[in-house]
Amino acid sequence: xxxxxxxxxxxxxxxxxxxxxxxxxxxxxxxxxxxxxxxxxxxxxxxxxxxxxxxxxxxxxxxxxxxxxxxxxxxxxxxxxxxxxxxxxxxxxxxxxxxxxxxxxxxxxxxxxxxxxxxxxxxxxxxxxxxxxxxxxxxxxxxxxxxxxxxxxxxxxxxxxxxxxxxxxxxxx
Amino acid sequence: xxxxxxxxxxxxxxxxxxxxxxxxxxxxxxxxxxxxxxxxxxxxxxxxxxxxxxxxxxxxxxxxxxxxxxxxxxxxxxxxxxxxxxxxxxxxxxxxxxxxxxxxxxxxxxxxxxxxxxxxxxxxxxxxxxxxxxxxxxxxxxxxxxxx
Numbered sequence: 506x507x508x509x510x511x512x513x514x515x516x517x518x519x520x521x522x523x524x525x526x527x528x529x530x531x532x533x534x535x536x537x538x539x540x541x542x543x544x545x546x547x548x549x550x551x552x553x554x555x556x557x558x559x560x561x562x563x564x565x566x567x568x569x570x571x572x573x574x575x576x577x578x579x580x581x582x583x584x585x586x587x588x589x590x591x592x593x594x595x596x597x598x599x600x601x602x603x604x605x606x607x608x609x610x611x612x613x614x615x616x617x618x619x620x621x622x623x624x625x626x627x628x629x630x631x632x633x634x635x636x637x638x639x640x641x642x643x644x645x646x647x648x649x650x651x652x653x654x655x656x657x658x659x660x661x662x663x664x665x666x667x668x669x670x671x672x673x674x675x676x677x678x
Numbered sequence: 679x680x681x682x683x684x685x686x687x688x689x690x691x692x693x694x695x696x697x698x699x700x701x702x703x704x705x706x707x708x709x710x711x712x713x714x715x716x717x718x719x720x721x722x723x724x725x726x727x728x729x730x731x732x733x734x735x736x737x738x739x740x741x742x743x744x745x746x747x748x749x750x751x752x753x754x755x756x757x758x759x760x761x762x763x764x765x766x767x768x769x770x771x772x773x774x775x776x777x778x779x780x781x782x783x784x785x786x787x788x789x790x791x792x793x794x795x796x797x798x799x800x801x802x803x804x805x806x807x808x809x810x811x812x813x814x815x816x817x818x819x820x821x822x823x824x825x826x
Binding site for chain 2: 659
C-alpha cells in the first residue's frame with residue numbers, strides 16, 4: 506500500500522485519474538476540459554474546479570506551453586554558478602532573479618573540492634557573447650566580481666521532456 | 679521559421695492558459711486572434727516540435743514527489759554509453775552535455791521522495807561513476823519565458 510500523506514492531494518482515485526489524463530497534454534478542441542472529463546467520467550465543471558484548485562494550491566504551477574528552446578535559436582544556454590558566502594546568498598539570489606534574462610535561480614549544496622558553487626542561475630540566450638556580457642552585468646550589480654564563478658554552456662541536449670508523475674493512488678492499486 | 683501568428687502564440691501562452699469552458703476562445707481574444715487559429719496554431723507548433731508540451735506544469739514537491747539536479751564526471755570515450763544508460767531511466771527528465779569536468783547534467787524527477795535517492799544509487803551502479811546530487815535548497819525565481 507502506498508503511503509498517503511496529508512500533503513498528498515492525489516489520494517482520491519478520481520483525482521489521480523484526472524491527473525493522469527491531463528498529463529499527456531490538453532486536447533486541442535473547443536472545450537478541452539469537457540473532453541478530458543468525458544474520458545474519465547467527470548463533468549466539465551468538476552474538471553475545471555479541480556484544476557483551478559490545484560493551480561491555487563500550487564500543485565500545478567500553471568497550464569501553458571513548454572518551448573523547446575533550441576528550436577527557437579536559443580542555443581547559448583548557460584548555467585552560471587557562483588560561490589557566494591552563505592550569509593549573502595538570500596540577498597544575492599533575490600537580486601539576481603530580478604534580471605529578466607535570468608530564467609532560473611537556485612541555491613544548491615556545494616560538493617567539496619570538486620564543486621565549490623552554491624548559487625546556480627540559467628541564462629538562455631541566442632548569442633554567446635551577449636550572454637557573457639549579461640554575466641558581467643550580473644557580477645557587477647550583485648557585488649560578485651570577487652567571488653569564484655564558472656559558466657557552463659550546454660553542448661548537447663540528450664533528453665528534454667516534462668517530468669511525469671504517476672499519482673500515488675494509482676501506484677497503490 | 680515561425681510566422682507572426684506562431685510567434686504571438688508562443689509568447690502569449692508561456693505565461694499560462696485559462697481554465698474555463700472555452701479556454702481557447704478566452705486566450706485567443708486576449709491575443710487578438712481567432713479561436714480556431716489558436717487551436718490549429720498550437721497543433722502546428724507541437725507537430726513541428728517547437729513546443730514539447732501543452733498542458734499543466736507540476737510542482738514536483740507539492741505533488742508529493744521530488745526533483746533534483748545531478749551531475750557526472752564522464753570520461754569522454756564513454757560519453758555516449760553513459761548518456762544512453764542515464765537516459766534509459768524514465769525518471770531522468772532532462773540531460774545536457776556541458777563544458778566542464780562535470781560534463782553531464784541531468785534532472786531526476788520521481789513521484790515519491792524516497793525514490794529519488796534510489797534512482798541516484800541505481801545510476802551510480804549502472805555507470806560506475808559517482809553522482810553529484812544537488813537538490814535545490816532555495817528557489818529565487820520560477821518562470822522560464824523566451825521571447826521569440
